[in-house]
Amino acid sequence: MNSPARGSLLGIEHLDTKEILGLLQLARRMNPLKARPLLRGKRVVLLFYEASTRTRTSFELAAKSLGAMTTLVQSSGSSIEKGESVIDTGYTLRAVGADCIVMRHASAGAPHLMARHLDIPVINAGDGMHEHPSQALLDALTILKHKKSLKGLQATIIGDIFHSRVARSACHLLTRFGVKIILCGPPEFVPDVAATLAPGLRVTRHIEDALRGTDVVMLLRVQKERLEGQKIRLQDYIARYQMTGARLKLAKRDAIVMHPGPIIRGLELTAEVADGPQSVIVDEVHNGVPTRMAILARALGKAS
Amino acid sequence: MLTAKSPKREAASLLIKGGHLVDPAAKINAPMDVLLRDGRVAEIAPTGKIRGSADEKFDARGLIVSPGFIDLHVHLREPGQSYKETIASGTAAAAAGGFTSVCTMPNTAPVVDTADWVTWLRNPERGAVVNVFPIAAATRGSRGGTLTDFGSLQRAGAVAVTDDGKPILEDDVMRMALRLGAELNLPVVQHAEDTRLTENCSMHAGATSFRLGLRAMPAAAEAGIVDRDVTLAQQVHESRLHVAHLSTSDALKAVRRGKRAKARVTCEVTPHHFTLIDENVGEYDTNFKMNPPLRSAADREAILVALADGTVDAIATDHAPHALHEKQVEFERAAFGITGLETALGLAITQLHRDHKIPLTRIVELFTAGPSRVFDLPARGSLARGNFADVTVFDPKKRWTFEAAKSRSLSRNSPFDGWQLTGKVVATIVGGNIVYRTD
Numbered sequence: 001m002n003s004p005a006r007g008s009l010l011g012i013e014h015l016d017t018k019e020i021l022g023l024l025q026l027a028r029r030m031n032p033l034k035a036r037p038l039l040r041g042k043r044v045v046l047l048f049y050e051a052s053t054r055t056r057t058s059f060e061l062a063a064k065s066l067g068a069m070t071t072l073v074q075s076s077g078s079s080i081e082k083g084e085s086v087i088d089t090g091y092t093l094r095a096v097g098a099d100c101i102v103m104r105h106a107s108a109g110a111p112h113l114m115a116r117h118l119d120i121p122v123i124n125a126g127d128g129m130h131e132h133p134s135q136a137l138l139d140a141l142t143i144l145k146h147k148k149s150l151k152g153l154q155a156t157i158i159g160d161i162f163h164s165r166v167a168r169s170a171c172h173l174l175t176r177f178g179v180k181i182i183l184c185g186p187p188e189f190v191p192d193v194a195a196t197l198a199p200g201l202r203v204t205r206h207i208e209d210a211l212r213g214t215d216v217v218m219l220l221r222v223q224k225e226r227l228e229g230q231k232i233r234l235q236d237y238i239a240r241y242q243m244t245g246a247r248l249k250l251a252k253r254d255a256i257v258m259h260p261g262p263i264i265r266g267l268e269l270t271a272e273v274a275d276g277p278q279s280v281i282v283d284e285v286h287n288g289v290p291t292r293m294a295i296l297a298r299a300l301g302k303a304s
Numbered sequence: 305m306l307t308a309k310s311p312k313r314e315a316a317s318l319l320i321k322g323g324h325l326v327d328p329a330a331k332i333n334a335p336m337d338v339l340l341r342d343g344r345v346a347e348i349a350p351t352g353k354i355r356g357s358a359d360e361k362f363d364a365r366g367l368i369v370s371p372g373f374i375d376l377h378v379h380l381r382e383p384g385q386s387y388k389e390t391i392a393s394g395t396a397a398a399a400a401g402g403f404t405s406v407c408t409m410p411n412t413a414p415v416v417d418t419a420d421w422v423t424w425l426r427n428p429e430r431g432a433v434v435n436v437f438p439i440a441a442a443t444r445g446s447r448g449g450t451l452t453d454f455g456s457l458q459r460a461g462a463v464a465v466t467d468d469g470k471p472i473l474e475d476d477v478m479r480m481a482l483r484l485g486a487e488l489n490l491p492v493v494q495h496a497e498d499t500r501l502t503e504n505c506s507m508h509a510g511a512t513s514f515r516l517g518l519r520a521m522p523a524a525a526e527a528g529i530v531d532r533d534v535t536l537a538q539q540v541h542e543s544r545l546h547v548a549h550l551s552t553s554d555a556l557k558a559v560r561r562g563k564r565a566k567a568r569v570t571c572e573v574t575p576h577h578f579t580l581i582d583e584n585v586g587e588y589d590t591n592f593k594m595n596p597p598l599r600s601a602a603d604r605e606a607i608l609v610a611l612a613d614g615t616v617d618a619i620a621t622d623h624a625p626h627a628l629h630e631k632q633v634e635f636e637r638a639a640f641g642i643t644g645l646e647t648a649l650g651l652a653i654t655q656l657h658r659d660h661k662i663p664l665t666r667i668v669e670l671f672t673a674g675p676s677r678v679f680d681l682p683a684r685g686s687l688a689r690g691n692f693a694d695v696t697v698f699d700p701k702k703r704w705t706f707e708a709a710k711s712r713s714l715s716r717n718s719p720f721d722g723w724q725l726t727g728k729v730v731a732t733i734v735g736g737n738i739v740y741r742t743d
Contacts, residue, residue: 013515014587085629085632085633086633086634087632087633105634107634107635107636107637108516108517108518108588108634108635108636109516109518109587109588109634109635109636110634112587112588113588113632113633113634113635117632127517128517128518128636129517129518129519130516130517130518131517162514165517168515168517191514193509193510193511193514194514196511196514196515197511197514197515
């Protein structure tokens, strides 16, 4: 049991503010089309225990833009299927020459377990309901492309915050820089305890209250299967919490609409909002690559 | 006799000289010498007043002499899981922790649900160095359906019944268990967890579980079952309910309600629940994962009050050894449970006596008279003349560091590795024989 290797990125919560600023600065300078091959000869393993489109592709493109080799390991078709433990998989990947592991896992804390047993950096690409640090960084980058600074902004996060690693990481990051955040949804998705996650958080059940005067609207995907067994019905959720054009008018005129994807049109938001002028959903995806280039460059000690 | 004979040379008589005897059941708290002969307490007298010679003498100057400690709740993993622990290794750890008697839980492989397995557990061939009192399963295979044959289990030596690890969930089954237990004067031990509320959960529901993104067990999942059980115990005349590893403030309220109503309701608390809280899980440290989970700071405060005021009957370790490969996995997949036999006294003195000013006499009671009453272990829990010669000698001021790597248990899963504790066992005597002595 050791502390994680330098350059690891396990979460936002325990990341120094200086490091966050450094990563954001670096991400701004990164251009996947005109990148220097900082990571030439490095081997980056993408270890994905869970499905992913955006995160996996953008980490892969980020690594390749910087000249690194990448290989993808997924649970199906690997020894994971045969019952190999997380730690043993880590030892194996290390032994074949991995310089860095980018890891997504359905269980909270799995990257922390990996990092405690390996001497190479581990990057959390989403662990269960816990954190998704690269998403929070690319979201901050996206906001900063539309707003002068984070300080003094109000952000509203609507949806299934309980199950959302994106929301947890966003709360840790944005509140660190003085953003006031309102969390909005039914108690099943936004329990009162959510307000304890970081300073400057407030919980409300009323979308009108949540949207009034806000600068940033962040929507989260609602998984239909998670509504099953909950007290709230899908139709009720849509009636009370769907982001519509009319509701968006309650926010500031220059408010931006974000969503980590995948979006379900007609559920948490209307197509009108998703494709509207205030939507920055595609920008977020676009910012994913430079953000992850910065994370990988930092991980492999090529951050300067 | 349940004690396996020590292979060492046995002294027919042993005089413990110069110590300070704390025997709450006998209301003794004074300098006393204790003479043990032929496995029994022969004489108790003020220092220097015991005449005649003894085969062996033990110098207890500066030390506390106490009735042997009794642990109502241990998992020694036999039959079936000897890679985690054996009766020999687990009782060696018990001896090092000052316990002269341990009550073993039946959630082994197979489950101890027949008289034959109870007999097997008590067989001297198992190599126990302290007394082993089996607790048998309350339902067949601990599946929660059909009751086991309490009578034959009791005749084979079971001191209580339980489905520990799981609750007896169905109202009717619990009522029948209490009723049958009442006929036989046999306690029913409940692992109070409403498993309908705790599926896939790995810690206590609160700010920490939310922060870590872990599905979590609400305090109500424990309190609800305890509340129901207390009500049933009040309804079933003469029934005996014992609440295992109680961990929440609301469950304590239910126990107090039962005790006020003169129902035969008892409860135990573990050292980890009076020492740690949910925040201590840190960044997914699986040595802080157990069931019931570490609770809130307010729950811990309520437990400390209940330990002081007499609501809690016993400190029990819930010693639950696991192999490294069962703990070095994702937090949600990791086995529940921690070892606890060797750290119990140190934690009790450090946390309860030093930090919370609970008198040593009360702490000794929680390790001796309290647990012996819970399961009616005759002639134990006190050093009255004629009782079993089970004695624990400890130094309440000794500071030491617990090192899990040096544990006598086969397993290392302790959250207290490297902790500095005050209060250490110096000698453990079972049936008049010294089975553990500090180096």
